[in-house]
Amino acid sequence: MSNDYQYNQSNYKNSSSYHNRHARQAKKRKAMRITLYVMLLGIIGALAVFSAGQYMTVRSLKSDLDALESRFEEIEEENQWLEKKYEEIYEKNREIIEENEKLREENKMMRSQTIIEHGNRDTNKVALTIDDGAGADLTQRALDYFKEYxxxxxxxxxxxIVERQPEVWQRAVDEGHELxxxxxxxxxxxxYSDEGVARELSGWQxxxxxxxxxxxxxxxxxxxxRDGYSSGQGHHRERIQDIVAEKGMFTILWDIELLYSLRNTAYTRENIANYVLENARGGSxxxxxxxxxxxxxxxxxxxGLRERGLEPVTLSEVLLAEAQN
Ligand SMILES: [Zn+2]
Incomplete structure (x- = not known):
């Protein structure tokens, strides 16, 4: 009996602790559920905030993208405009190049037909030209006279000659003379062959x-x-003129020369000066x-030229001289 009682007692005890435990567990589960709910709510809240953030980010990204797209379209339009402009310029350029080529050709033709013996007669300018070169002393003397006057x-x-006396010809150019x-x-x-003529001209240059x-x-x-330019040398004159023109030059002859003109007279400075002064005119x-x-x-x-109202100058000045009224 006592055993039973004990048993019951313990059973009772057991059953009461069972109930207690059960209640505790239920309470714990409830707390846990609440915690889970709270956590879930937290997560949902966090997700909502995060999604809102994402949404805002996406929205601003999209508007950035739209701006970029419209800028891109603008650039595309600008590019097309530039391309059109470029084509126009290219076309214009091609026309200018063709025009240039034509002018160059005309210029060459004009030069190759131009042999100058004198300048404008309606001026008081006379070109003094001196050929060949000699000992440096004589050239320096000529330069001294020019400087003096x-x-x-x-x-x-x-x-x-220029190659052998660089300082003399440097002086000439420095003092305003033309070569x-x-x-x-x-x-x-x-x-000479055409190549030989071209080589002689470049050699001077x-x-x-x-x-x-x-x-x-x-x-x-x-x-x-004057070889190639005398009567009966038409063929040589033409081919030499073409080469001279190609190199951008005009052929300069003269209207007053001394060696041939004074061949029957004593070749003295008096006779030379007199011959020049008797024959010189404006443009000579x-x-x-x-x-x-x-x-x-x-x-x-x-x-003597100055006494006659004539002014000795360079070829350029004679050839560019305007008529005087
Ligand atoms: Zn000569």
Whole structure:
């Protein structure tokens, strides 16, 4: 009995602790459920906030994208405009190049047909030109006379002379005189091939630039011995003229020369000066040489021209001179 009781007692005890435990567990589960709900709510809330953030981000990204897209369209339009403009410019450029080519061709034709013997007759300007070159002393003397009288002239030295006396020709250019192309070695050009003629002209150019130390451009070519330009030399004249024109020069002859004109008279500075002064007119081109007599005649020529109201100048000045009224 006591056992039973004990048993019951313990059973009772057991059953009461069972109930207690059960209640505790239920309470714990409830707390846990609440915690879970809260957590769930928290998560849902967090998700909602996060989604709202995401939504805002997406919205702003989309508006950025729209802006980029419209900018891209603008750039595309600008590109098309530029492309059109570029094509227009390219077309214009092509026209200019063609026009240039035509002008160059006309220029060359004009030059190849131009052989100048004198300038405008309605001016008081006379070009003094001196050919070949000689010993440096004689050239320096000519430059001294020009300096003394304040005259500038056009000199046609051979290329090999310029090469040998760089300081003399530097002085000439420094003092305002012009140099014209008289070939490198002064040959009879009619005996030369086209290549040979071209080589003689470039040879002069190179010698002058080498001596001066900088690029030098001349518009003037004078044929040695007038070879190729005398009567009956039409074929040679044409081919030489083409080469001269190709190199951008005009051929310069003269209307007053001394060696042939004074062949039956004593070749003295008086006769030289007198011949020049009797024949010079406005626009005249006087051909002198670097020989003792011609250089000695320079002061009398310069003074005499001025007494007659004529002014000795460079070829450029004569050829560019406007008529005087
Ligand atoms: Zn000569």
């Amino acid at each position: 304040g005259v500038q002239a056009t000199l046609f030295p051979k290329g090999d 014209g192309n008289h070939t490198y070695s002064h040959p009879f050009l009619s005996t 190179e010698a002058v630039e080498e001596s001066l130390g900088y690029p030098y451009r001349t518009l003037f070519f004078r044929p040695p011995y 081109i006087v051909l002198l040489h670097f020989v003792e007599e011609d250089i000695a005649a320079l002061p009398a020529i310069i003074e």
